[in-house]
Amino acid sequence: MATVDVVTVRRSVVYFAVTLLFVTVSCVSVTRDPPYETRYFHQYLDHFNFASRGAGTFKERVLVSDAFWRSGGPIFFYTGNEGPITRLWNEIGFMKDLAEQFEALIVFAEHRYYGESLPFGENTISQENMGLLTVEQALADYAVLITNLTVSYCQDPDVCPVIAFGGSYGGVLSTFLRLKYPNLVAGALASSANVYMSAGLTPGNQLFQDVTEDFRRYNPRCPDRVREGFAEMERLAGQGEQGLHEISTRMKLCSSLQDHADLVNMYRWVREAFTVLAMEDLPYAISNGPFLPAYPVNASCNLLLKATDGIEEILQAVGMLYNFTSNLSCFDLHEDFVPCADPTGCSLMPGAKAWDYQTCTEISLLESTDNVTDMFPPDAFTEETRAAHCRERWGVTPRPGWLATQFWGKDLKASSNIIFSNGDLDPWRRGGVLQNVSSSIVALEIQGGAHIMDLRAPNATDPLSVIRVRQQEAHLIGQWISEATNQKEASGNG
């Protein structure tokens, strides 16, 4: 098991003095500033079971950059979420700026079951192999990795404070890492972390209401027109097969909707598009993940208002996301739409199936629509509909109360040093922590801000609010680092 293969090495190789895990430095990728190395850490398949299968290992991909690092400086650790870590590396620009400021080592750890970190190789995403995909296992991967990193990079393993960073589900993970492993991370910046929603502690009728509100805020006629579009589809669907065929043609679907279930899936696929437009409502275009223009809510609303009829309106908005390059002649719904237990959709996700499994087990995202407080067709996503999908798809039954029991529900006061940042345009924000919990667990609002906006690289078009929030974050992180360093010096460790 103890192998250190050096395939390609950029600058001097730091050998990891590992006791439990064994590092394979197997390839080096160099992207834009700063460059990083790709490393692979051996992790136990099951941190909570020493017997039989649990004692096997797999390789976790980790991106490491010491471009800014000063020996003894802090370690900035991104708790990878649902997707390839390389994509997240490109999305999280602010952390690199901060690393330069604080002379920090940058580490991006990939979440098990995503990207290249597949515990069972090509057979990972299958019903019989999904059981070891849990929040606890992922956090344990990070905890073991951090323990080994501090041993490797710091003469005294207690000397380098580690700060956790994460956005969206990654922000949930960085929060939980701070709650459960304050011995390892001195603080966490959790951007757009829907910790309360994930634990099933929010009402379940807010997210799509807030998507609607984003469009209404730009132009109140927009949500009205979207409602009209859906109403027209409903009217046609009431005519049976011919009506479904007409909807399909006008929505440019490659094959015709066959029945009500198909129609519901299409509605959800449309709703997913509006949700992404709302959460990614940035003042600049993005091309990592979805391709979107600047201010996509405004842009799609403008298109929508120019359309000739209700269905054309919806098509315009959907096309902005799903056919950004205008290359598609039709939409292949059977190919593009991924049914999943996340009602905001999994269609655009490289890790859609693994995420579906997570939302079928620990992560609760029970958001519904009613066409009254939101602009979408009524679609109740209840614990029962969730469980039915999950049993059929994965053979598992959710345990609704578990995440709140395990990760403290809404009772976070015993922790400290967490920043919860949220943009007020982000429909996910009401799933998170919007008020200070204590003097060191603080909520920061980015006015005019979208999903994980603060973690993105600074942009010339950034509103003043996000610039100020980033300054506050830098200030607080600086405090955490000073405190941790002083404590260690006081205790004779540093």
Place this chain on the structure above:
Amino acid sequence: MATVDVVTVRRSVVYFAVTLLFVTVSCVSVTRDPPYETRYFHQYLDHFNFASRGAGTFKERVLVSDAFWRSGGPIFFYTGNEGPITRLWNEIGFMKDLAEQFEALIVFAEHRYYGESLPFGENTISQENMGLLTVEQALADYAVLITNLTVSYCQDPDVCPVIAFGGSYGGVLSTFLRLKYPNLVAGALASSANVYMSAGLTPGNQLFQDVTEDFRRYNPRCPDRVREGFAEMERLAGQGEQGLHEISTRMKLCSSLQDHADLVNMYRWVREAFTVLAMEDLPYAISNGPFLPAYPVNASCNLLLKATDGIEEILQAVGMLYNFTSNLSCFDLHEDFVPCADPTGCSLMPGAKAWDYQTCTEISLLESTDNVTDMFPPDAFTEETRAAHCRERWGVTPRPGWLATQFWGKDLKASSNIIFSNGDLDPWRRGGVLQNVSSSIVALEIQGGAHIMDLRAPNATDPLSVIRVRQQEAHLIGQWISEATNQKEASGNG
């Protein structure tokens, strides 16, 4: 799965309004003051795996007494350790006194794989079924149970503060419960909790040194005589088969020692006796667990000094523990001695095999003897000898750094409201927390106190030190309860 069987019911049955677990009230035991009910909670086999086998359930035994309980009062929760919970119920008297004082509900939860809480019934203790025996699973059992108890017993589930209690490994568990679930427990009284030793963070040459010191403290001639006894055995063992036979006869073994391995096992069995005498060195006789007279160190030392030769000396001390009733005509070493990865021995434990598995996986107890700083034959218990035993016996390999990573090692400062109490006669004490960590994580010393002495029922012969420590504990627990209640009222929950 949802069954509530009422077999026997004492006073009014409190139906548990459970959402995830289902309660079976199946029998009622009434011991000495106060009476308790025996309940059975359905727990998931694997809290960290929702798929396949993990989704099965087993029944956890829980003893509940509402004899002193006032509605809305606190819940005192004993985190069961290695053994039947009924035995622990009888051992932990002080918690009941405190419950009367604070009008608390008393709950004693049995640890999975011990007593009647066997996840796989009669087949539980077998290599293929041991994997779900971990500290994390046991804590998760307690967390889920507490969540359900507060829902059941308190109109507002946030209203009743829960205080964790535990002694020895149970104290380790109550500490870890507070570290990892401060949302559920407002504080922990951890008596004789060897948290640092269990995580492999102590030197490994202290425990038997302190056993020796206990005997030396009473009479310095005692450890010298014990050393002489072992030296005589070594001399005889050097003579080969005949010498082994002579040792066997003089030690009253039922069958003769065959080889060096047998001899080493006997040495360990003897060492276990001295260790138990030292840790249970109370001013009064006990009959729960081992039967022992008052001040067994002094008593055995007196016997030992009267003996006619070295081997007879050791026999006298061993006999005090293993043949307290003087009914045995010989010692059946093959029957009585249980080899295990706990160097202080498992021979007297009803849950010896499960404890062996735990010390083969997460719990590290690498204590050695050298016959220089202690009175026992040299016996180095290293990570290698431990691993060899564990692979052979259970097919598992220990992960030495894991417990320190998972449960914060020596970096407990991020937690709060923990009392670490230790008796200065207890050879386990240097495995625990002996200095205050912060203003609310405090170390209390019981001068002249043995293992978990403060948790035992008050006794007329108690030294003033334990009486004072109990008063301090009551005071601090009262503070925690007030704080928790005030916080809940302030946040509008109470």
